[in-house]
Amino acid sequence: MSHRIxxxxxxxLITFSEGALAVEEVGTEILNTCLSERxxxxxxxxxxxxxxxCLGYLKGIADTLNGTQFCLPExxxxxxxxxxxxxxxxxxxxxxxxxxxxxxxxxxxxxxRKAFPCN
Numbered sequence: 001m002s003h004r005i006x007x008x009x010x011x012x013l014i015t016f017s018e019g020a021l022a023v024e025e026v027g028t029e030i031l032n033t034c035l036s037e038r039x040x041x042x043x044x045x046x047x048x049x050x051x052x053x054c055l056g057y058l059k060g061i062a063d064t065l066n067g068t069q070f071c072l073p074e075x076x077x078x079x080x081x082x083x084x085x086x087x088x089x090x091x092x093x094x095x096x097x098x099x100x101x102x103x104x105x106x107x108x109x110x111x112x113r114k115a116f117p118c119n
Contacts, residue, residue: 027100027107030057031093034086058085061108069109071118088115 034054039047059082066072075081092111093100099107 025057025104027093027102027104030054030104030108031090031100033057034090034093037086055082055086057104058082058089058108061105062112065109065112067118070112070116072112072116085112088112 033050036044036047036050036054040051059078062072062081062085072081089108089111092114093107096107096110099110
């Protein structure tokens with residue numbers, strides 16, 4: 001992954017992690033931001049910001065609810081787990097399109113619960 005993408009991810013994680021749940025979007029909006037990765041990697045600056053928002057939103061929810069709503073695996077690899085969160089969310093959202101009209105957290109949290117149940 002390029003240093004530019006890692007920088008954007010870091011900025012977005014710092015900027016949006018604490019307030020990720022403050023402005024609630026619907027599931028469709030978060031899905032669309034997460035699907036902007038290919039354009040972001042091709043150098044589209046708008047897509048880069050959107051993709052960073054996706055990762056920041058998902059990581060913010062993960063940081064906030066880990067251990068209570070779901071249990072992420074122990075790792076120090078923030079970039080790897082954040083990419084995995086994105087993959088899990090996209091797969092879940094595409095399989096549950098009817099739920100995408102609800103708030104984004106109502107599609108993200110069940111996706112993470114299913115992938116990372118607490119024992």
